[in-house]
Structure formats: C-alpha cells, structure tokens
Amino acid sequence: MELTELLKPLVGTPQTTTALVVLLLPLLAFFVLFFAGKRLPRRGDWLAIGISAITFALSVYLFIQTWNTATYHTRTIWFTLPSTIVSDFTAGILLDNLTVLMLVIVTFISTLVQLFSVGYMHGDAGYHRYFAYLGLFTFSMLGIVLVDNLLLLFIFWELVGFSSYLLIGFWFERPTAVAANKKAFLVNRVGDIGLLLGLFAFYTYFRTFDLEALRTQIGSGDWLNGNFIVSYSLNGQLWQLELSTILLTLAGLGLFMGCVGKSAQFPLQIWLPDAMQGPTPVSSLIHAATMVAAGVYLLARCYAFFTPDALTVIAIVGAITALLGALAALNQFDIKAVLAFSTISQLGYMVMGMGTGAYDASLFHLTTHAFFKAALFLNAGIIIHAMHRGLHHAHLDNIDPQDIRNMGGLRKTMPLTFYSYLLATAALAGIPLTSGFLSKDAILSVSWAWAQTMSANGNLIYFIVPVIGFIVVVLTAYYMTRHMWFMFFGNFRAPFGVAQIRFSPKLETERVMLVPVILLAVLSLGIFFSLNPLSFSGNWVVHGIGLENLRLNILAQELVQAIAIQDDANHLVHIIIGVASALLAIVGIAIALIKYNRKTSEQLVSEQPDGTFARLSYNHFYLDTFFNTTFVKPALWTATTLYRVDKRIIDYTLNYGSKWLVVLSKMVSWFDRLVVDGSVWLVGALSKVFGMLGRNLQNGKVQSYYAYSLFGFILVILYIVLF
Numbered sequence: 001m002e003l004t005e006l007l008k009p010l011v012g013t014p015q016t017t018t019a020l021v022v023l024l025l026p027l028l029a030f031f032v033l034f035f036a037g038k039r040l041p042r043r044g045d046w047l048a049i050g051i052s053a054i055t056f057a058l059s060v061y062l063f064i065q066t067w068n069t070a071t072y073h074t075r076t077i078w079f080t081l082p083s084t085i086v087s088d089f090t091a092g093i094l095l096d097n098l099t100v101l102m103l104v105i106v107t108f109i110s111t112l113v114q115l116f117s118v119g120y121m122h123g124d125a126g127y128h129r130y131f132a133y134l135g136l137f138t139f140s141m142l143g144i145v146l147v148d149n150l151l152l153l154f155i156f157w158e159l160v161g162f163s164s165y166l167l168i169g170f171w172f173e174r175p176t177a178v179a180a181n182k183k184a185f186l187v188n189r190v191g192d193i194g195l196l197l198g199l200f201a202f203y204t205y206f207r208t209f210d211l212e213a214l215r216t217q218i219g220s221g222d223w224l225n226g227n228f229i230v231s232y233s234l235n236g237q238l239w240q241l242e243l244s245t246i247l248l249t250l251a252g253l254g255l256f257m258g259c260v261g262k263s264a265q266f267p268l269q270i271w272l273p274d275a276m277q278g279p280t281p282v283s284s285l286i287h288a289a290t291m292v293a294a295g296v297y298l299l300a301r302c303y304a305f306f307t308p309d310a311l312t313v314i315a316i317v318g319a320i321t322a323l324l325g326a327l328a329a330l331n332q333f334d335i336k337a338v339l340a341f342s343t344i345s346q347l348g349y350m351v352m353g354m355g356t357g358a359y360d361a362s363l364f365h366l367t368t369h370a371f372f373k374a375a376l377f378l379n380a381g382i383i384i385h386a387m388h389r390g391l392h393h394a395h396l397d398n399i400d401p402q403d404i405r406n407m408g409g410l411r412k413t414m415p416l417t418f419y420s421y422l423l424a425t426a427a428l429a430g431i432p433l434t435s436g437f438l439s440k441d442a443i444l445s446v447s448w449a450w451a452q453t454m455s456a457n458g459n460l461i462y463f464i465v466p467v468i469g470f471i472v473v474v475l476t477a478y479y480m481t482r483h484m485w486f487m488f489f490g491n492f493r494a495p496f497g498v499a500q501i502r503f504s505p506k507l508e509t510e511r512v513m514l515v516p517v518i519l520l521a522v523l524s525l526g527i528f529f530s531l532n533p534l535s536f537s538g539n540w541v542v543h544g545i546g547l548e549n550l551r552l553n554i555l556a557q558e559l560v561q562a563i564a565i566q567d568d569a570n571h572l573v574h575i576i577i578g579v580a581s582a583l584l585a586i587v588g589i590a591i592a593l594i595k596y597n598r599k600t601s602e603q604l605v606s607e608q609p610d611g612t613f614a615r616l617s618y619n620h621f622y623l624d625t626f627f628n629t630t631f632v633k634p635a636l637w638t639a640t641t642l643y644r645v646d647k648r649i650i651d652y653t654l655n656y657g658s659k660w661l662v663v664l665s666k667m668v669s670w671f672d673r674l675v676v677d678g679s680v681w682l683v684g685a686l687s688k689v690f691g692m693l694g695r696n697l698q699n700g701k702v703q704s705y706y707a708y709s710l711f712g713f714i715l716v717i718l719y720i721v722l723f
Contacts, residue, residue, distance in 0.1 A: 015065050015072040016093050022058045022103065023142050025051050026110075029135035037128025048131035049114045052138065056107035063100040068544055071096045073212060075148060087207050087234055094148035094212065097544045098300060098363070102145045102293075105370050109288050110138045112516035116378050117281045119510035120385055130170060130279070137163035137285065144294055149209040150199050153301075157195070157258065157294065161188045164291050168278040180277040187271040191261015195298075198254020202305065205241060205251070207234050215304045219553040228555070245307055248555060252310035255302050256317075263295025263347045266321040270623050272344055276336040280381035283336060287343045288374035296347065296366050299354045303547070304554040311556055315355025315450070319468040322348030324621065326475035330482075331609045331618040335380050335402050338483050341620075342428065343373060345472060349443055352465060357556075357563035358446030360542045365439035367541055368529065372427035372436060375520035379421040382509045382517065383407070383487065386414065386501035387494070394496035404486035405605050411488040413498050414508040418488050420521035425484055427524035429477040430585050433533045435526045441578050442536040444469050448577060449567035453559070473581050477588025482596060491601045534578070 029051040037044040066072065075092025114134055121130055140163050143156030162185075169181030203209055206217050221230030228248055231240045259265060264272040272292070276283055286292060299306075299314070306314070325345030332338045346369050353362030387401035399406055411418040427436035447466040454462040492498035503509045526533030529541055536542060547560060554560065596604070609618040616622070 013072055013074065015062060015095055016074045018058050018062055019072075019093050019095055019103075019146055022055045022062070022107070023139065023146055025055050026135040026139040026142065030132050030139065033128050033132035033135060037132060040128070043128040043131075045114075045118050045127070045131055048135060049111065049118070051135070052107065052111040052114050055138075055142075056104070056111045059100065059103040059107045062095060063104050066095050066100045067097055073148060075210070089151065090149060090210055091152055092148040092210070093146050095146075097549055098297075099145055101363075101367065101541070101545065102297060103142065105293075105367060106138065106141050106145065109285060109370055109374050110134065112374070112520065113281045113285045113378070116284075116381065116513050116516045117279070119513040120281055120381050121279060126170065133163065133166045133170065134282075134285070137167060137291075141291070141294065144297065148211055150202070150211065150214075150302075151209040153298070154192075154195065154199055157262070157298075158192065160262075160291055160294060161185060161192070164188075164275070164286060167282045167286070168275045170278050170282065174277065177277040180271075180274040184271040184275050187268050188261045191257045191259070191268055194254045194257020194260070196254075198251050198257065201247075201251035201254055205243060205247075206230075206232070207239075211301060218304050218555060221553075245309065248305075249307045249309045252302075252306040252555075253313060255298065255305065256310065256314055259295030259298050259351065260317065261295070262298070263292050263351065264321075264344050265295070265317050265348065265351055266324060267623065267627075269321060269325065269344045270620070270627060273337055273340045273620065276334070276340055280336065280377060280384055283340070284374045284377035284381070287339070287377060288370045292343060292347055293366055293370065296350045296354065296362060299351065300359065300363055300545075303354070303359055306554075306556060308556045308559045311355045311357070311559070312454075313355070315352050315447075315465050318348045318350070318352030318355055319465045320348070321345070322352055322472045323468050323475075324348075326472045326479065327617050328620045329479040329617075330475065331614050332479075333403050333405055333486075333607075334400075335383065335404050335407075335483075335487070336377070338404075338479060339373070339376050339380060342376075342476070342480070345476065346373070346428070349440065349469065349472065352447065352469065353443040356443075356447040356450035356465065357560045358443050358450075359560075360546045361439065361442035361446050361536070363545050364442055364529075364536070364539060364541045365436075368427065368435035368439045368524070371520050372424040372434075372524040375420060375424035375517050375524060376428065378513070378517045378520065379417055379424065382417050382513055383410065383414070385513070386503075386509060389503070390494065390496050390498075390501040393500045396496065399494060404483065405607060406494045407487045407492070408490040408601060408604065409488070409492040409498060410501075413492075413502060416508060416514055416518065420517045421488070422484065423521040424524050425480045429480050429589070430473055430581055431477075432582050433526050435524050435529050437578075437582065438526050438530055438533065438536040438539060440469075440473065441574075441581055442539070442542065444473075444581055445536075445570065445574050445577050446563065446567050448573060449570055450563050452570075453562045453566050470580065470584055473584045474588040474591075477585040478592045481589045481592035485592065485596045486604060490604065493601050493605050537574075 029048050033040075033044045033048060040047060072095040073092060075090045078089045078091040080088045114131065117130065117134070121127055124130065137160070140156050140159040144153055144160065147153050147156060165181045165185045168184055169177045171177045199209070202214060206214055208214060208217075217230055217232050220232070221228050223229075226245055228243045228245070229241070230243070231238060233239070261268050275286060278286075322345045325341045325343075325348055329338050329341035329345065332341060346365070350362040350365050350369075353359075353365065384401055387407070391397065391399055391401055423434070427434035430437045430440040444466060447469055448463075451462040451466050508514075530536060530539040532538050547554070599607075609615045619625070
C-alpha cells in the first residue's frame, strides 16, 4: 500500500489531520537539516526552532479541542494476512486527554531545549547535525504518544532508542561518549525483549494490537474461579478465552520490562547516569519529557492490562528504584550526575504510584517533573558553559568544569541562574507552594491508601512502600540542598576569578539561554496546576487523566476501586501526609545546611566519599561492577573464546584442510594422468601394434606365407629338440 493511501483515512477530521502534521513536521526538519543543514543560513537552527514552535502551537490547539471535550480516533488497515485466525493489522491516531497532555509537554520542552541550544552549542562542528537529531528524537516520541496500537508503539519505541543513541554519542570522538551510547542502547534492548514478549503474548490471546480494541475486550471480560473469561468475535467466528492469572500477570510484566529499560528502573537503571556524556540540553530533553517518560506513559496506556499481582511487582520495583536513586545522589560531585540519579529516583516515584493505583497522581508527577527537571538541567548547562568560559580565559584544562567542588559562591555572580535553580530545586524537594509538593503529596496519599487496602488481612509489610516514599522525601531535600550549597554558597573554589565565568559584565549568560530556564522555573510553581497550591484535590491535571476517563473495566478493577474508596475516606490522613512530607523536606534541608555550613571552602574542595556507605552511594552500590562481572565479562569471555575457537580451530582446520585437499587433488590428478589415462593409452597403443602386426601377416604374398610357415616349423623343431 502506498504511503498516501495509508495516510488518507487518518485525515478524516481536522484534529487527526493536525495530529498527523504535528507528527511529521519534526521528521521533515530532520531530513532537511541532516542533508542540507550545512548550506542553510545559521546552519538551519532557525528552521528547527520554527518547526518545533509550530508543533507546539498545533499541540496547544489539539489540547483545547480535546481536553475534557472529546476523543478522536481514526484508523486504517495497514496490512492483512491470508488467515482466518488473524485480524487485520491497523494503524491509527488516538487523541484523548493523555495524548494531548503529552503532546504539549513534549513539544514545549523540545522547543525550549532547541532555543537554549542556540547558545549552548554555538560554534560546534556538528551544529546542524545536532538539531537534525533533535528533530528525529522529537518525531519518535510524538509517534509513541499518538499511535493507537502496540505494534506501532513498539516501532517508535525502538526509534526513540536509536535517536537517544545518536544524541548520547553526539561527540563520538570521545571514547566515554561512545561507551555511554552503546551502554544505553544495549541495556534498553534487554528491557525491550520483555516488551516484545509481552506485546506478542497479548496478541496471541486477543488477536489484536489495537489499544482501544484490547481495552474493550478486557473490559467485557470477567473473573471466574481465579481465571479471566472473555469472548470476542474474529472474522465472523466467536472466540472464548479462559486465561489464568499467572499468564496475564507474566504478559503484563513483559510490558513492564519495557518501562524498566526505558525509564531506568531497578535493575536496569545503570545506563542513565552514563547518558550524561551527551550535550547538556540533550540530557534535559531525555530526562524531562521524552524517552525516560516513555516508560511511565507506556504503563498508563496499558494500565488496563495489569493484574493486581503485576501492579504489586510494579510498586515494589518503583519503590526500590526511588530509594536507590536517592541514596546514590547523596555523594555525587558531578553536577549532572546528581540530577541523573535524581531522575532515576523520581521515575521510581512515578512507577511506584502506578503500581499502587495512583494512576493520575503518577501522570501528574510526570507533568510537573518535566518542567522543574528541564529547568535544573538547563541551569546546569548554563553553569557548565560558564565554567568552560572561565577555564578558557584562565588557560586551564586540568580542572573538571562539572565538578561541584570547583564551584561555590555563584549566587552573587549568576543571580538569575541561582533563583531559577532554587525554585526548581524546591519543586524537586517537594516544598509547599511548588508543583512538586502537589504531585508527590498525591502519590504518597494514594500509596498509603494502597498499603491500607493490601494490609487489610493484618500483613503490614505493604507499608514499606509508602514509608520508602517518605524516606526519599528526606533524601531528596538533603542531596539537593548539598548540591545547591556546593555551587552557590561559600567562596568560589576554582583557581581563577569568578567574574571570568560571566558572559559579559552586564549578562551572566546569553539571553537565549536565560529565557527557557526562567520560564521553566516559573512553571514549577503549584499555582499553575491548582488554585489551592497546598492541595492536589483541585488539580486540573488529575481530574483530566483519571481512570474514570477510560470508561471501561480493567484487570485490577476491584483493587483500584478499593484503593480509591480508602483514599477518599482518608481526609485526616491527607492532611497528615501533606504536613509530614513538608516537614520531612525541611528536615532534609536542615541536616544538609548544618553539615555543610560548618565546612570551609578548603574542606569542600578536598571532600571525598568517606566511609563504607558513602563509597557505596558514590559508586551506585557497585551495580555497574556487578553487571560487568556477572554479565559483561562472561559475555566478552565467551565471545573471545568463540573467536579463538573459530580462528584457531575452525579456520585452522579449514585453511590447512584446504591446503591438504589441494595436495591430494594434485596427487589424484597425477595418478589420473599417469596411471588411469596411461593405462587406457597403453591398451590402445598395444591394440594398434598388434593390429599392425596382424595386418602385416595378411599381406597376400605367397612368399611371405612360405617364410612364416618355415619360421614356425623351425620354432617347433627347436622346441622339440630343446625340451
């Protein structure tokens, strides 16, 4: 089928037509910039930013048209197979509240990141290639958001992985960047294997990849004696399935494996800290609104397919990830490493919320996290850029510009950066009046209701999950306060004048870099999400993306309903949790201030991870070492062994076998020529000689006959005489 014929049914309404344009515009930017970017004015940055701004404007239009108003779904037949037990494979666009929310987040963050990159990447040799890769990355993420079936989602899912591979390894002349993008690519493939197995498991059961069709079929089923019974019609035939809980749980956990890889959940979170080798704006885009958020989005899209057991596993994995990420961030010195481990921790929060039934709260946290984490990374980019500038002016190349121990006192030199960083940090730490306080409070409240519901039989072990959530609140406030103290307080610790890091005496950095961070920092305030910035109950995001919008039953319907009833009854608990989370954040801040306020600049410069726990935290609990020892080294040893067997045995045998085969063939050839051919020639020659002799005896001369007779008679006489 031609592309125009495939796309024609998808442009049936203005909304789906607009969505298709939003999807294809970044792809257009990629092709133009990649192949012709060098020949465009300013190497095409204006084109990339302009197209991104247009996609954002169109996304806002779709948001206005769709949010709490209507759902638009168009599909067309992609291809068919000649079989009665296989349904047609469709491709379509689905516009609902979740879709348009993600569209606005992705396009908005992408536009600001590209605007920021004009200053940050100025003068880079791969300037046009960088913007081309950003276009491909944005196209891939928008594809995940817009498509309506699991097969297409998986295709765009892999394209996001490829795009991140290109961006993480953008400076491919650096060995560390090459190692980081390979690591990210390979670790994500581990999770994607599980996603592929889960995807085909659901197709095997329900004979469709279409998300709406899958939700409808699951919504029409029912639990009976521990098995899930569902009936559906396929090609005019009625099918009835009886699926055990274990099968559905394993299939759901297969889908969750995709999230474990892409959203850096335990134990596959090891790739995300290394992904900081890419340009800082890329880190902002990956961490804020794309790629790592794709795993949480996948959980939301497939939420109807998870059994209660699967949700329990998801909650536990999310809690472990949140805790490990926060603990690892406590003793980091690289400015981007702290934020990377923070992202792992916050993603763990979102996944934990999904597992505990806080579907809407997790998506709310995804939304708020996009703004304040993008602000943090872009601000970090400003600081790194400024440190590079100072080192360049001072002609120093042996100092790490990303090490926070080399900073200090930047709040006076870079006040706008300081205040925007402070506001985003407050949101990350969950300080009241910020968006992070609202979304964390929502997750903690529902998680507590989940623990109450699950422990109704007296098993209090489930309370470990929300307790971990509260512990992470303290840890987050602590490590972000430590982070801020190293950078913005005390004296400047690098061996050059702090004034040298400013862009000019009047500007701390380029205006094109300041505008995005200030805008994102302001959007970290809670007032933009709730008229009451101290309560999430009136939040417009939560109300728009609640499970009630699915209007269908889900596999864990009874559990989710019980959690919702318990959460609604926890009026006093909500207040206690809100106050407790705020107090815990203040405690974390106070501990960090007390600890580091006593240290001089010299002590901060020389600080090293001291103690067993500090070394464990700094080295991410040696997870890299564990995987390297358990999987990487055995795999490399196996590969090396197989290579040697191939080279020294198989190749040796083949090489020398071929040589002996040549010798043998020459011997056979010699035998054939001298013996076989010689024997044949000799027989022929003898026959010719005897024939000639016989012919000469029969010459017709009487004299000859008499001579031959006499000769024969003489021979007979001699024989008689002698013998």
